[in-house]
Amino acid sequence: MTAAAPTPARQELLGLPLPKLAAALAETIDRPFRARQVYDALHRRGADDFEAMTDLPAALRHQLAARFSLDLPELTERIDSGDGTTKYLLRLADGSSIETVDIPERFRRTLCLSSQAGCALACAFCVTGYWGAGRSLTAAEVVGQVRLLRRVAALPETVNLVFMGMGEPMLNLPALADALEVLGETLALRRITISTAGVVPGIDELAGWERRPNLAVSLHAPDDERRTRLMPVNRTWPLAELIEALARFPLEPRRRITIEYLLLEGFNDSPRDADALVRLLARVPVKFNLIPFNPDPVLPGWMRRPGPERVEVFRARLAARGATVTVRRQRGHDVAAACGQLRAFARAPRGPRARRGGDAPPGRSRPGSK
Numbered sequence: 373m374t375a376a377a378p379t380p381a382r383q384e385l386l387g388l389p390l391p392k393l394a395a396a397l398a399e400t401i402d403r404p405f406r407a408r409q410v411y412d413a414l415h416r417r418g419a420d421d422f423e424a425m426t427d428l429p430a431a432l433r434h435q436l437a438a439r440f441s442l443d444l445p446e447l448t449e450r451i452d453s454g455d456g457t458t459k460y461l462l463r464l465a466d467g468s469s470i471e472t473v474d475i476p477e478r479f480r481r482t483l484c485l486s487s488q489a490g491c492a493l494a495c496a497f498c499v500t501g502y503w504g505a506g507r508s509l510t511a512a513e514v515v516g517q518v519r520l521l522r523r524v525a526a527l528p529e530t531v532n533l534v535f536m537g538m539g540e541p542m543l544n545l546p547a548l549a550d551a552l553e554v555l556g557e558t559l560a561l562r563r564i565t566i567s568t569a570g571v572v573p574g575i576d577e578l579a580g581w582e583r584r585p586n587l588a589v590s591l592h593a594p595d596d597e598r599r600t601r602l603m604p605v606n607r608t609w610p611l612a613e614l615i616e617a618l619a620r621f622p623l624e625p626r627r628r629i630t631i632e633y634l635l636l637e638g639f640n641d642s643p644r645d646a647d648a649l650v651r652l653l654a655r656v657p658v659k660f661n662l663i664p665f666n667p668d669p670v671l672p673g674w675m676r677r678p679g680p681e682r683v684e685v686f687r688a689r690l691a692a693r694g695a696t697v698t699v700r701r702q703r704g705h706d707v708a709a710a711c712g713q714l715r716a717f718a719r720a721p722r723g724p725r726a727r728r729g730g731d732a733p734p735g736r737s738r739p740g741s742k
């Protein structure tokens with residue numbers, strides 16, 4: 373058997389900020405300013421391929437195309453819900469799958485991006501966590517989600533980006549830093565939000581960035597006992613440490629940290645919990661975003677979504693104590709739009725499930741990256 377010589381992989385360019393792009397191109401370009409031309413073509417004008425870079429000599433365009441890649445993730449599934457939300461399942465070059473969700477609202481358009489192809493944090497209510505860890509995305513794959521959606525959906529020029537898809541962004545900050553630098557060429561950073569399960573060193577690292585996106589934190593319970601039940605990461609960084617990190621996080625005037633709070637009926641949705649939440653965050657400029665739990669057959673059966681009246685009582689209690697609070701409208705429910713649900717759907721079509729329900733966390737298979 374004759375083994376074909378492996379074709380050298382073309383280097384990905386889409387995730388590279390200008391200095392890194394210049395270094396990558398150095399041996400190919402004839403003049404240093406070409407790097408800037410390529411960068412502007414890609415990230416200011418949104419060029420899809422080298423051929424579109426007509427300010428470069430044709431010979432150089434061909435050389436670039438032979439050595440470098442502008443490949444996007446591959447769209448494998450697209451599910452439209454009745455309410456306008458569209459969920460995209462994307463396949464990456466190594467076969468991993470991720471989800472990206474397009475959420476149109478009356479006055480804005482939001483893309484929900486993934487940061488990892490899986491998640492190691494194993495939050496009890498999360499389908500991505502149920503399926504286990506996956507690798508971190510490259511900066512090109514993060515940028516690629518936005519570019520792909522621009523190609524297949526009619527997006528307005530200005531969109532909001534939230535890292536609330538699959539994965540824990542704070543465990544992939546180097547790639548996010550590069551991706552945000554590139555995306556920040558045409559999008560204000562205040563339109564971008566990084567949501568974390570509470571990885572304190574990541575929050576502190578973000579605090580040190582010169583230009584910062586918004587910070588959101590998934591809190592989900594007002595005390596360590598309950599938070600640890602939902603989120604094992606709370607053992608590593610318990611509430612006191614997390615709140616400290618939020619209190620020292622630098623905020624521009626009038627900006628606030630978003631506190632995401634999952635509502636689970638009878639578990640963390642009593643008026644007393646609302647009071648405790650306000651006390652806990654008294655020193656931090658926050659706004660609350662309440663998220664009624666989105667059930668899924670793979671998740672433990674004891675978790676239930678509260679009805680609208682209970683949600684309203686909780687919301688009103690926070691508001692009465694002076695808090696700013698919004699309730700996440702149920703969007704894309706019929707397309708399984710909660711974190712990781714579509715990928716799970718694609719992987720294991722619904723049917724009788726052995727692991728359905730139960731009070732203990734289900735046995736987790738840790739398939740690694742898919």
Ligand code: SAH
Nearest residue numbers: 498536539540567568569590632665666711
């Ligand atoms: N790892 C990050 C971002 C991904 S999860 C984080 O933890 O914040 C994005 C948001 O979706 C989080 O607030 C998460 O708690 C929430 N979420 C996950 N599964 C959910 C479910 N089944 N129902 C409702 N919200 C869910």
